[in-house]
Amino acid sequence: MRFRVLGDVTLVVDGHPAPLSSRRQEQLLALLVCAWGRVVPAETLVEAMWGDHFGPRAGKNLQVLVHRLRKSLDDPGRIRHDRSGYALSALAEEVDAWHFAELAEQARRALDRGDLPSAADLQRDALALWHGRPFAGLDGIPSLDEAAERLEQDRRRLLTERIDADLALGRHAEIIPELISMVAENPLAEAVGARLMLAMHRAGRRTEALDAYRRIRAALAGELGLEPGAQLRALEQAILRGDADASLDAGPAPGPAATTKDPAPAPDPPPFMLPAPVGDLTGRGRELRRLTAMVRGPSSGGPVICAVSGMPGVGKTALAVQAAHEVRGDFPDGQLYVNLRGASAEPVETSQALARFLRALGMPGTAIPDGLDERAEAFRARLAGRRVLVLLDDAADEAQVEPLIPPESGCAVLITSRAALTAVPGLPGTHRMVLGVLDxxxxxxxxxxxxxxxxxxxxxxxxxxxxxxxxxxxxxxxxxxxxxxxxxxxxxxxxxxxxxxxxxxxxxxxxxxxxxxxSLALGYSGLPERSRVLFRRLGLLETPDFAGWVAGPLLDAETRAAEDVLEGLVEARLVEYAGMDDLGEPRYRVHDLVRLHARERGEADEPPGASAAALTRLTGAYLALAELAHRRQYGGDYTVLHGDGPRWSCGETTASRLLEDPAGWLRAERLGLVTAVEQAAALGLSETCWDLAMTAITLFEAQGLFDDWRHTSQIALSTARRTGDVRGEAAMRYSLGTLDLFRQRYTAARPHLDAALALFQTVGDRHGQALTLRNAALIERVEGQAGTALRRYRPALRMLREARDRHAEAHVLGSIAQIHIELGRAVEATGLLETALAIYRDLGNVRGAAQILNRLGTLHLAQGRAAQAGDAFHEVLTSAQSVGDKIGEAYGLLGIGEARLLAGDLDAADARLEAALEIADEVGEPFLAARARLAAGRVAASRGDPGLAMTLLSRAAESFEEIGLSVWRERARQELHAVSTARPVSPH
Incomplete structure (x- = not known):
């Protein structure tokens, strides 16, 4: 087995490519390859693949993914696991990236001992392993992108070394076609052009070598307005002289010696103003190499400009100073430095910085002009024809640095700033680097x-x-x-x-x-007042990241204006851009230490009550948006109760943009909603707290986020009890009972629902009573007490119609229909289901309609109509997938599997049931998983595999027993008995 990552991520088995079955498997394998056999912590893998969007089951999802990759590899030992993470177990020659590195190192050792033929052969073998860009198709994972770039740099370096080895071995003619192709790919690469000219010259193709020089010179002039560098010009002169020993380090053509009568006076030494380097840049090696390469790279007609930005304390100055020392030799006419103090309340004036530079360049203080424009002109005149490096540290903005930019193409400028410096036309072609914290x-x-x-x-x-x-x-x-x-x-x-x-x-x-x-206070002091207010209030947030709209309630301002203030904090590098959510909305984060400083400033500078008022507006904004999302999901305020907590409106335009996909907004704001419940509780806002917890069930139910559901409901229940909010206590007891129903914990659900019903009766809330009776009836139905269930459903239906809760009404009609299905009353069931389906479709509730279609499919199965059942379940599957309902998706797959089993298509049935079981295990749905195993046991029995059938049926019966569903347990046991009695008797 071989592992290829130098191109598409592929397995090679018995000499043939065997692509992996999913992109996630490719990502996981690529990340393990990047670790070079070392263990990668599970948290690192989760963060790399899912970023900030992973949920509480991310660890379980990773385990499932590892299991599938092991199956694809057909060798479980290839993926080692210890208590901290995972590692790829392979020999260097089995992984092309590892083998490439090993061969490259062997080639370098051969060069060190002067063995050019061996070095060239090893280099050629290493380069032959490449089939494209490393980890092709897996863009978007920063660690993989960085690893790919490192590998590409290593490849380019090795290719250059191999060409030089071939030149030294006299293989000039053989490498000319390769060099021609490389020059055609990048006509501005002077180093490659020089090697092509040299190979042609040494191969006796002098005219072609000079033609190559003219083409390279034309390309440089046309694209960059530059003449070729000294190396190319010297090589051209050597070829014109017919120098048979011309080489890449050919010197300039000899000329007559200059003669003078008197020696010229010694010039003033070039200025050297750089601070001492830090001396240790641990963890910044890659950034340092990149920055020095940019400074030494080609310019677009003016000086090379490199801007390094980042938050306070991230090491911008240390990196820039070290890079300046590294490239000092490339700028023999001097190195200038100034700390512009841009983050402070009083940045250095540009005219002062120019005066300092002019004195360093030899201008007497009395000759320095007064005006900014005149000083800038004098500065440019002093730099004419010179190669000077200018380091502008801690720049405030573009206006401050623009007059400090040299005019010459031989100069370079290094700028550090908390801002990105992107808005000035006078800084064309600027190379930008954003410096983050260390890993x-x-x-x-x-x-x-x-x-x-x-x-x-x-x-x-x-x-x-x-x-x-x-x-x-x-x-x-x-x-x-x-x-x-x-x-x-x-x-x-x-x-x-x-x-x-x-x-x-x-x-x-x-x-x-x-x-x-x-360091942080310096940045804070230089902010406008409104930015300081928002900065302080961002310290109140408890989520790892947040959307831009939260700036509105924090500032009590219109969303667009507040987002502009937020972007100012991003430019000041006190807030970081954290990526886009699934809705295409930008998200932001505040570094932990910055957040602590924001809280300190809030405690010191916020007026009394201002922080509590900001949090009240924020929780009110979450409640208003969640309420609107629920309405759009359900077609109205259905199956939910509301309190009188204060709302805060983000405005119709913002709300419409955010809630274009209500389910997507709920997913993106999951952590924000949970935190808003916690913060409402801390403020004693009981009605906001329980209302938000109940409204958020829209998210928790569809996504199987049961831990969040329980956590928020328990917090709201405690708050309601503490504040004497009886209706809130009833609502949260109802919520917790409903959660236990979803988890098939019927014994645990009863006390909650009984208590909720009594409390709702105490406060006279008939809507709450109806919802509670509906769920209490469900327990009776699943336990086989059909008569008792109907006696609860009927009054619930009356009260729901009084409350005009059409969604809950349709849900009850579907539940009553299910009882009729189980009792064999197809006609009664069909009428109720059609009515319920019509209500859901009238409301535009896709998920509710899918639940009714699921029951219609079950009815078709009971009547032996496989095709009609399959059509209904396919519609369930499509609807669930369209709204991101994982549980509904699993039910659709289960139903299709049962329909295919009824039709005798065992292969299709097996595939659908396996997919349903995988989702059920993923979202933690034991009833659904048990039903999938029950159906899969029937498939195995139909295949004539009684051993597998009995295993699946036994596990299903055990699960039904654990859940407390005696009716389903008996069904599984009957199937198990039928299989066991049909088995042939063993001769032993």
Whole structure:
């Protein structure tokens, strides 16, 4: 078996490609390959594949995915597992990326010992492993994108080394076609062009070599307005001279020696204003290589401009200063530096920075003009014909830096700023780099480097926890490391314990002149007043990310204006862009340490009551939007009760945009809804709390988010009891009872529903009574007490019609019809189902209609009509998939499987039932899973496989027993008895 990732992610079995069965499997395998055989933590895999959109069952989903990949590999041992994560078990020659790296290293060792033929052969073998861009088709996963870029760089480097080896071995003619193709692909690549010219010249094709030079020169002039570099010009002169020994390092053509009578006075030394480098850029090697490559790269007619942006403390200055020192030799005429203090309340004036540069470039102070424009002109004149590097640190905006840009194409500018600097026409072709926090391994390595403590390497868990408390922010990590280094008697656990309390964390992250708080305060002080208000109130949020609309209620402002203020905080790098949600809405996040600073500023600067008022508006906004989403989902305020808690409107335009897909909005805001319930409880807003918890059931029910359902209902129940809200207590007892029904925990559901019914009767809420009676009747129905169930359903139906709850009315009609189906009363059932279906379709409720169609399919099955049943269940499946209803999807698959079983199509039945069982296990639906196993047992029995049939039927019977469904348990036992008695008797 071979694993290919240098191109499409593919398995090769017995010499033939065997593509994996899903994109998720390809992603998982690619991530494991990137770890080079090391264990990848499960959390890292989940975050890489699902980003910020993974749910509480992400760990289970990963386990299922690993199981499927192992099945695809047909070798479970290939994916190793330990308590922290997973690893790929393979030899280097079995994984093309690993084999490529191994061959490249062998080639370098051959070069070191002067064995050119072996090196060239090894290089050629390594390059032959490539079939396209690494991890082709898996774009969008940052870690894979970065790994692909590293591999591409390694490939390009090795290709250059192989061509140079072939040139040294005299294989000029053989490599010319390859070099021609490479030049055609990138006519501006001077290094490749030089090698083509040299190969042609040495192969006796001098005229073609000079033609190649003219084509490259024309391309450079046409595209960039530049002449070829010194290497190409020198090579052209060597070829014109007929120099048989011409090489890539050919010097300029010899000329007459210059003669002078008197030596010229020694020029002033070039300015060198760079600060000392940090000396350690652990975790930033890739960024440093990228930045230095950009500075040394071609320009588009002017200077090369590179802008590095990022949040406070992320290490922008350290990276830029180190890069400037690395490329210093490329700029022999000097290096200029100024700290523009752009994040402070009083940035450096551009004219002051120009005066400093002019003095450094040799202009006497008395000769420096007064005006900004005149100083800028003098600065440009001083740089004419020079190669100078300019480092502009902590720039405020584009206007501040534009006059400081040199005019010459031989110059380069490095800019650091919290803002992105994207809006000035005078900065064309700027290369931009956004610097983020370090990943866990790099953060831990930086801590170990600063402290010099071996215990950090030995105790990975403690080191990772310390890095997390520092937010993996380089400034915070350096401070924590410096504190440990200065206090050798402190253990790592002691510092962790001191950082654990959020209120004290910024106090602890101070050492000497280094302070996270001071760095953040600098940015805060430079904000406009409205931005400072929003920044403080963002500290109130408890979710890992948030949508832009929340700025509206926090500021008590119109959404668009509030989002503009939020974008200002993004530009100031106090808020981060976190990606797009499924609706195409941008989401944002605040770094943990920034959030702590926002809370501190809120406690110090917010007027009394302002924070509570902002949170009340925010929870009211969530309630208003959730209520509207529910109405759009159900066709009205059906199967839900509302309280009188305050609402806050985001405006009709914003609401329409957000709720174009109500189910999608509920999914995107799941964590926000849960947190809003918690914050309403903390504020004592009982009616908002329980109303939001009940309205959010629309999401929890459809997506199988049972933990969220229980958590929010329990919080709201406690709040209602604490505040004496009897109706809220009734609503939440009803909600918890309904949840237990969904979980098939009927014994646990009864006390909740009984209590809810009594409380609703106390406050005279007939709608609440009707909903509770409806669900209590369901328990009687599934336990085979049809008469008792009907006696509950009938008064519930009357009260629901009084309340004009058409959705719940249709649900009750469907439930009564189910009783008739089970009693063999097809005519009565059909009429009720048709009425219920008409109500749901009139309401536009796709999910409700699918539930009725599911019952119609069941009726067709009972009557032996396989084709009609299949049509109904297919409609159920399509409807469920259209609204993202995983449970409905599983029921549709189950029904289709049972219909195909009835029709005798055992293969199709087996496939559908397996898919239904997989979803049922995924969302935690034991009744649905037991029914799928019951049907699958019948399929196995029909195939003549009694062993498998008995296993499936036994598990189904056990599940029905655990749930407490005696009727279904007996059905499974009858099937099991039929299979066991039909088995041939063993001769033993």
């Amino acid at each position: 866990d391994p790099a953060a831990v390595e930086l801590l170990a480097t600063i402290t010099g403590r071996g215990e950090l390497a030995e105790d990975a868990q403690a080191a990772t926890r310390l890095a997390e408390l520092c937010g993996r922010l380089p400034l915070a990590l350096r401070i924590a490391g410096a504190r440990l280094a200065a206090r050798p008697h402190w253990t790592v656990e002691r510092l962790i314990s001191r950082l654990a309390a959020e209120r004290d964390r910024l106090d602890e992250l101070t050492h000497g002149t280094l302070s996270v708080r001071a």
